[in-house]
Amino acid sequence: MTVDFIFDLLNQFLPGFSGNGFLLLFAMLIPCLILFGFIAVYALVVIYAELKVSSFIQDKVGPMGQGFGFHAGKWGLLQPVADALKLLTKEDIIPGSANRVLFIMAPFMIFIGAFVSFVAIPFGESIIVADLNIGIFYILGVGSLAVIALILAGWSSNNKWSLYGAMRSAAQIVSYEIPAGISLITVIIITGSLNMQEIIAYQQGGIFNWILFDNPFIPVAFVIYFISALAETNRTPFDLPESESELVAGFVTEYSGMRYAFFFLSEYANMFVVSAVAATGFLGGWQSPISGYLDSPGWSVFWMMSKIAFLIFIMIWIRWTVPRLRVDQLMNVCWKVFLPIGLINIFGVAIWTVLLGS
Amino acid sequence: MGVVHGQEMVLNIGPQHPATHGVLRLQVKTDGEVVSEITPYLGYLHRCFEKHCENVTYEQVIPYTDRCDYLASMTNNFGYVVAVEALMDIKVNDRVEHIRVIMAELQRIASHLLGLGAFGLDVGAFTPFLHMLRDRERILDLFEMTCGARLLYNYMWVGGLSHDLPVGFVESTYNFLDYFEPKIDEFVNLLVHNKIFVERTADIGRMPQEVAVSYGVTGPNLRASGVKWDLRKNDPYSIYKSFEFDVPVGEGGKGSVGDCWDRFYVRVLEMKESIKILRQALASLPKEGDIHQSIPKKIRPPKGTIYKRTESPRGDLGYYIESDGTNIPYRLKMRSPAFTALSVIDEIAAGWLLSDVLAILGSLDIVLGEIDR
Known part of the structure; x- marks a missing residue:
């Protein structure tokens, strides 16, 4: 949709090359570059947010500075920039006994998995890179790519330590995709569509039309999805793959510099993706909470971003509050609690939709 | 559940590992996540403490005792000076005794705060650690007020103290206690009753009474196993006889007696008891008294030997001193409570998962400076 739009635009401005295949390539590259820039900026913002929120939770001030000197800038605003520069300029170390090809490939794989999910995230009625008719399914699918990258890295x-981290993450992410998928099935049952835009269109008309308040089973599905999302993004209390007090740094133990930064970046990108899916599926996506109020395209980006930011804030909050689960307890929660509840939930939603649905 | 055996992997936890509380190496045999055997390797921090002591005068030993258990320097000083004073038959005045008890109990709170915080860190809770360090800072401020040092004090001398209490110390300590008492409940809410924390610690790494006693484990680790043994009560030294306080023991509040949760909670309760002692000691602190009154001109204990033990935050801290009548100890042996606590790890942690082993290690609250000496 957006690609077609840009392609038409390029055809108009460059009539000499009209219909040329290169223009189509450019039309695809431009939104990708915009998204890449967006992820980079978003990562800087969320790293700063993580530093500051954790500081307030832990009763300290976090990064602070005065003006724009060699300090971290006013209120430490430049701290993430300094972090990024530090990682960029670090020596790139590949251990002598490592498998070079796979070692180099892993950070790119994990970042691709996070990056391609972004194309299907809607920020407004027409602000979406690729409006796929299987959008939500596509995001779940490419999200699984991370597991392969983690195993490669480990x-x-x-x-x-890396091996331990990789084994844990493989077990964890594969397991938690099931409750996450099951809870999203309830959304699909209600809306009857896998398309992100249609799911959002179903929730038109204010906060009480959001799927979260559609029927009494959905809040349960939302909680299951959110906790599974925490596990899929390796956030505390499910950060076993990189549990720093047990496995040193898990699967990233041997990574440094920019390769490490890619793992870091994709963790935050994944947080964004799972929050965006939660916002789309349960919280009305880019729709304004009050029907007909502030719902121009610009505001739709604002509503989507603020819903995502709220969910990411909760993730950060949880991270700095609770301890870490043990690996067998993690599996118990997934298979013995979430899976049965999620399945019962599907029946509940299905019956509710058949009997009372529109 | 059937047991599936795979290939065993030997894993070295340490010497550089975030959960070993210093430079300790644990060689563990693992089968997947299950740990079947744990062998601690020591000596990375060995500084020949006992040999040093045979070459320096009695007063010069005190700074070395600081560096043994560097998280509880005050109580290490305390144990040593009590031993030398008993050997020389010195009686110190009431003010000195009171100040020593105040310092020792403040140190006990500070040490427990760091121990509990680090334990929380081992099970993945980062925030309580920083909250506890924040409150520990206030105790270190009090020590800094008194003797200028924040970690290694060299404060208690044979027959006295290095400095008298500064002006305003008593009020500052009262302020701290008023501030700190409600904070303990905050820690309890944040960590002790946290569902995930309970899951991670209750019933994990149970140390039965017989095991604890036969390995010679002392201090909070022994009390968590249900043995009411505290030298401040059972073999009172200094003026501990005159204070009212309880000895908390593990009761298996969330699991069974002697599990990691009990070892955590006993330390929390001990901080409350220390506050009780502190309030009594501050109330009865004599206004008069020269802290240098009983310091001998020359420390030359008569020929003979002595073994004196005190209750450090980690357990029975014993000093065995053999004197040949000169101003240099002929032999000095230190009984370290953390050493015995570490020796029990294979007994209680084998068979648990890798994450549990590190939780159990954290719950024992060891200090490598004291183990290696």
Whole structure:
């Protein structure tokens, strides 16, 4: 949709090249570059938010500075920039006994998995890179790519801690995709569509039309989805793959510099994606909470971003509050609690929709 | 559940590992996540403490005792000076005794705060650690007020103290206690009753009474196993006889007696008891008294030996001193409570998961400076 739009625009401005295949390539590259820039800026913002929110929770001030000197800027605003520069300029170390090809490939794989999910996230009625008719399914699917990257990273490092981290993450992410998927099925049952825009269109008309308040089973599905999303993004209390007090740094133990930054970046990008899916599926997406109020395209971006920001804030809040689960408890929660509840929930929603649905 | 055996992997936890509380190496045999055998390797921090002591005068030993248990320097000083004073038959005046008890109990709170915080860190809770360090800072401020140092004090001398209490110390300490008492409940709410924390610690790494006693485990670790043994009550030294306080023991509040949760909670309760002692000691602190009154001109204990033990935050801290009548100890042996606590790890942690082993290690609250000496 957006690609077609840009392609038409390029055809108009460059009539000499009209219909040329290169223009189509450009039309695809431009939104990708915009998204890439967006992820980079978003990562800086959320890293700063993480630093500051954790500081307030832990009764400290966090990064602070005065003006724009060599300090971290006013209120430490430049701290994430300094962090990024530090990671960029660090020596790139590949352990001698590591499998070079896989070792280099893993950070790119994990970032691709996070990045391609962004194309299907709607920020407004027409602000979406690719309006796929299987949008929500596509995001769940490419999200699974992360598991392969984590196993590659853990295996190729040739380090026992990395191996532990990779094995844990494989078990964890594969398991938690099931409750996450099951809770999103309830949304699909209600809306009857896998298309992100149609799911949002169903929730038109204010806060009480959001799927979250559609019927009494949905809040349960939302909680299951959100906790599973925490597990899928390796956030505390499910940060076992990189639990720093047990496995040193888990699968990233041997990574440094920019490769490490890619793992870091994709963790935050994944947080954004799962929050965006939650916002789309349960919280009305880019719709304004009050029907007909502030619902121009610009405001729709604002509503989507603020819903995502709220969910990310909760993730950060949880991270700095609770301890970490043990690996077997993690599996118990997934298979013995979430899965049965999620399945019962599907029946509940299905019966509710058949009997009382529109 | 059937047990599936895979290939065993030997894993070195440490010497550089975030959860070993210093430079300790644990060699563990793992089968997947299950740990079957744990062998601690020591000596990375060995500084020949006992040999040093045979070459320096009695008063010069005190700074070395600081560096043994560097998280509880005051109580280490305390144990040593009590031993030398008993050897020389010195009686110190009431004010000195009171100040020593105040310092020792403040140190106990500070040490427990760091121990509990680090334990929380080991199970993945980062925030309580920083909250506890924040409150520990206030105790270190009090110590800094008194003797200028924040970690290694060299404060208690044979027959006295290095400095008298500064002006305003008593009020500052009262302020701290008023501030700190409600904070304990905050920690309890944040961590002790946290569902995930309870899941991670209750019933994990149970240390039965017989095991604890036969390995010689002392201090909060022993009390968590249900043995009411506290040298401040059972073998009172200094003026502990005159204070009212309880000895909390593990009761298996969330799991069974002697599990990691009990070891955590006993320390929390001990901080409350220390506050009780502090309030009594501050109330009865004599206004008069020269803190340098009983310091001997020359420390030359008569020929003989002595073994004196005191209750440090980690347990029975014993000093065995053999004197040949000169101003240099002929032999000095230190019984370290953290050493015995570490020796029990294979007994209680084998068979648990890797995450549990590190939780159990954290719950024992060891200090490597004291283990390696």
